[in-house]
Amino acid sequence: MAEPQTVDEYLAAQPAPAREALERVRATIRAALPGASETISYQIPAVAVNGTTVMYFAGWKNFVSVYPVPSGDDGFQQAIAPYLAGKGTLKFPLRQPIPYDLIGDVAVRLAAQRAPR
Template sequence: MAEQPATVDAYLAAFPDDARGILDAIRRTIQDALPEATEAISYDIPTFRLHGRNVVHFAGWKQHVSLYPIPGGDPALTRELEPYRAGKGTLRFRLGEPVPYDLIARIVTALAERR
């Protein structure tokens, strides 16, 4: 992305339809899980904030979408996230594969609870 987006809508508008559809669905999933959260752009990617603190970030890439950070403290959830782990604090969901939106909602809830 050449230009830094000013809004989440501008960020999403820069993606092709297929990726934008998934990013929109992730956005709605986060909004449903955290209805009191506000949206912002932080680190040049969409971010949801609660009580002045960043809770979760998501981003689109050429072949996947990512969610940051990874919640800790729940061994069962940690095991469930293992197939999507792409680094110390990154979850990666490949385009063209089913996106586990229910799991994303649980991740977001876990992240909000730890703040």
């Protein structure tokens, strides 16, 4: 299979459960970061703000992931703790409700921390 050239192609190639979750992740990020652009980088969707890539998301057999992990206060750290998988990854199991609001918060924090002002 050819490498995806667009986010739409990437999503279309995912198995149904991951694709449905990823479409909601994408919509959540778009709502949180209006005007952000999308591309494929490292063979997964990437989101850029003001020309700087601020985050990535990807689908897997049993979970969806968001990269990297932003810094935040104690309350935010507690909220993301169940999803931390390694130093720079948040994993959201497909068999559990996905906290899309938290993913939106992650997007806003990453944009604030990584994008040029």
